[in-house]
Amino acid sequence: xxxxxxxxxxxxxxxxxxxxxxxKEQKKKVTAVIIGKPDENLAKEYISYGxxxxxxxxxxxxxxxxxxxxxxxxxxxxxxxxxxxxxxxNKNGKELSARLGGKLNAGxxxxxxxxxxxxxxxxxxRVVYSGNAIAVEQFxxxxxxxxxxxxxxxxxxxxxxRKGEITKKKIESEKSKSKILKAHEMKxxxxxxxxxxxxxxxxxxxxxKGDIKLVQELADxxxxxxxxxxxxxxxxxxxxxxxxxxxxxxHKVKPKLYIAAGISGQIQHIAGMRDxxxxxxxxxxxEALIFRSADYGIVGDLYxxxxxxxxxxxxxxx
Amino acid sequence: MNIIVCAxxxxxxxxxxxxxxxKKPILQGVPQxxxxxxxxxxxxxxxxKDKHGGKITVLTIGPADAKERIKEILxxxxxxxxxxxxxxxxxxxxTATLLAExxxxxxxxxxxxxxxxxxxxxxxxxxxxxxGLLNIPQxxxxxxxxxxxxxxxxxxxxxxxxxxxxxxxPALITVTKEINxxxxxxxxxxxxxxxxxxxxxxxxxxxxxxxPLVETVELKGVSMERxxxxxxxxxxxxxxxxxxSLAKEGVIGR
Ligand SMILES: Cc1cc2nc3c(=O)[nH]c(=O)nc-3n(C[C@H](O)[C@H](O)[C@H](O)COP(=O)(O)OP(=O)(O)OC[C@H]3O[C@@H](n4cnc5c(N)ncnc54)[C@H](O)[C@@H]3O)c2cc1C
Numbered sequence: 001x002x003x004x005x006x007x008x009x010x011x012x013x014x015x016x017x018x019x020x021x022x023x024k025e026q027k028k029k030v031t032a033v034i035i036g037k038p039d040e041n042l043a044k045e046y047i048s049y050g051x052x053x054x055x056x057x058x059x060x061x062x063x064x065x066x067x068x069x070x071x072x073x074x075x076x077x078x079x080x081x082x083x084x085x086x087x088x089x090n091k092n093g094k095e096l097s098a099r100l101g102g103k104l105n106a107g108x109x110x111x112x113x114x115x116x117x118x119x120x121x122x123x124x125x126r127v128v129y130s131g132n133a134i135a136v137e138q139f140x141x142x143x144x145x146x147x148x149x150x151x152x153x154x155x156x157x158x159x160x161x162r163k164g165e166i167t168k169k170k171i172e173s174e175k176s177k178s179k180i181l182k183a184h185e186m187k188x189x190x191x192x193x194x195x196x197x198x199x200x201x202x203x204x205x206x207x208x209k210g211d212i213k214l215v216q217e218l219a220d221x222x223x224x225x226x227x228x229x230x231x232x233x234x235x236x237x238x239x240x241x242x243x244x245x246x247x248x249x250x251h252k253v254k255p256k257l258y259i260a261a262g263i264s265g266q267i268q269h270i271a272g273m274r275d276x277x278x279x280x281x282x283x284x285x286x287e288a289l290i291f292r293s294a295d296y297g298i299v300g301d302l303y304x305x306x307x308x309x310x311x312x313x314x315x316x317x318x
Numbered sequence: 319m320n321i322i323v324c325a326x327x328x329x330x331x332x333x334x335x336x337x338x339x340x341k342k343p344i345l346q347g348v349p350q351x352x353x354x355x356x357x358x359x360x361x362x363x364x365x366x367k368d369k370h371g372g373k374i375t376v377l378t379i380g381p382a383d384a385k386e387r388i389k390e391i392l393x394x395x396x397x398x399x400x401x402x403x404x405x406x407x408x409x410x411x412x413t414a415t416l417l418a419e420x421x422x423x424x425x426x427x428x429x430x431x432x433x434x435x436x437x438x439x440x441x442x443x444x445x446x447x448x449x450g451l452l453n454i455p456q457x458x459x460x461x462x463x464x465x466x467x468x469x470x471x472x473x474x475x476x477x478x479x480x481x482x483x484x485x486x487x488p489a490l491i492t493v494t495k496e497i498n499x500x501x502x503x504x505x506x507x508x509x510x511x512x513x514x515x516x517x518x519x520x521x522x523x524x525x526x527x528x529x530p531l532v533e534t535v536e537l538k539g540v541s542m543e544r545x546x547x548x549x550x551x552x553x554x555x556x557x558x559x560x561x562x563s564l565a566k567e568g569v570i571g572r
Contacts, residue, residue, distance in 0.1 A: 067455055091477045095445075096446075098443040098447045099456065101410070101450070102451040103450045103451075107532035108410060108532070109532060110442065110443060123535075125538075127540075128439045132334055132343045133537045133540060134539075135439075136535050137533070139532055140533060177485055178455035179483065180482070181482040182482040183480070185478060186479065248437075248440060257570070267331055278564065278567050278569050291548050292546065295545040295547065296563055296564070297549065298549050298557065299549070312557045312561045313564075
């Protein structure tokens with residue numbers, strides 16, 4: 001059986017398409033798992049996107065804890081003899097998968113965007129060394145756990161005529177010794193760099209928080225409207241929220257056009273934007289690393305270049 | 319408070335070169351260091367020890383030359399080092415199993431601190447895997463940690479959620495890079511570290527016959543072909559050329 005789980009519906013639906021492909025080759029069934037309240041509508045939706053079975057693990061648990069969720073998944077895996085486990089690669093999903101791997105002594109590969117079967121072995125590829133290489137990982141045993149980031153695979157076309165079985169079962173989990181005291185959504189301004197077509201990013205080359213308006217103005221003129229930033233601006237200076245942070249430990253983006261101003265181009269930043277269409281760099285240091293990762297670059301002071309570039313783009317776009 | 323810090327020796331990714339023909343990374347000869355975020359874990363351990371007293375043990379699974387790196391952590395303030403020498407083709411299952419066995423051998427502990435991920439492969443598996451094997455609570459992605467006598471609390475960055483979690487001891491915590499600024503040891507501390515014990519255990523003595531469940535069968539190169547057209551001269555002229563190029567590329571325009 002190929003098991004699919006994520007607390008994020010969109011990722012679950014995307015993974016279901018890959019799961020169907022793997023299941024066909026392994027001559028197994030695709031089962032989507034829902035943990036929590038029995039949501040039959042959600043189960044039906046998963047079926048319409050390719051799940052052949054939906055297993056609803058009914059629990060009284062109020063919130064997500066890896067300790068308890070991994071316990072539930074471990075019981076399901078053992079009970080059903082699941083061989084392949086695909087889990088959504090958000091932070092919950094990653095810590096859940098790794099703990100599940102520990103509990104089941106199962107191999108686990110996180111953040112894979114290419115999964116296939118070769119010589120009867122399950123293979124998963126992932127980016128390593130800050131984007132310098134792709135590791136091809138081969139599973140030597142089952143169960144095998146793989147986490148899949150959002151947008152790695154296209155979902156199947158929704159088809160309401162697909163049939164599937166819905167199983168509901170109460171599953172007890174071991175009570176965790178941890179307690180969630182508080183959980184709230186991070187304040188969101190609705191910025192979504194991952195979906196943006198054009199991003200203008202700023203880095204430590206900016207002297208003051210107020211100067212970020214220079215990138216915002218260019219982004220607006222480009223009709224991209226999306227501002228990104230390097231780690232220090234979000235993590236250390238907190239001039240921008242997490243939503244804007246691009247890189248290895250931030251968001252991975254692939255816009256058509258990525259403009260980096262006052263960003264040095266350290267490998268951890270490049271790791272988040274290397275798949276962009278066209279990359280433009282503005283930096284006053286001609287030796288800056290960012291120029292090596294850029295299609296076009298302007299050596300100059302961003303305080304002079306950005307306003308002029310904004311005007312020139314405005315003129316060009318009419 | 320007995321604290322175990324797990325630290326990994328990694329290659330310095332920013333010093334890595336790529337073969338011009340095959341585009342494959344060249345792993346030989348790259349300088350080695352302790353993974354950055356593991357130093358944040360160590361810094362946090364020192365702060366907790368300063369408050370509650372106790373002992374900090376740094377635990378590394380790695381090649382024999384990792385001993386030199388462990389000395390850096392001892393210089394920061396760890397009391398004792400343990401190096402479990404392990405084969406090259408080790409996977410997360412083996413690493414976590416060896417860590418768990420080593421920790422059982424160490425005996426009593428209250429807290430295990432790890433980095434959220436190592437900077438070479440950035441999987442973030444070891445902390446949660448280890449917690450699963452030891453069957454203790456895990457607090458991941460900590461932005462700050464408050465250790466009290468009988469419980470520990472941390473604020474965590476879970477992406478779109480900010481979560482505050484509390485656990486009793488023993489507990490495993492993985493920290494983010496934002497949690498603190500790791501100290502640079504003084505010359506005195508570096509010299510002093512030479513006298514601190516580093517025990518070497520072999521993987522086989524902890525658990526024999528371990529085989530990887532996941533094998534890296536190939537490292538493929540990634541081509542980063544970019545045009546690298548850089549305008550250096552007159553700013554106005556440069557901007558004119560850039561805007562024309564972008565229009566031709568079809569990325570700006572109506
Ligand atoms: C484990 C780990 C994870 C990390 N994750 C990330 C990540 O996800 N994202 C990320 O971005 N970083 C990440 N980093 C940090 C990364 O290594 C760099 O430190 C960071 O990207 C540097 O940010 P920066 O380019 O804004 O600043 P700097 O490196 O300080 O660069 C500033 C640049 O601005 C230029 N400049 C200054 N003034 C001007 C001016 N007036 N006009 C034009 N140019 C000017 C300078 O020449 C310089 O090139 C990570 C590091 C580690 C160790």
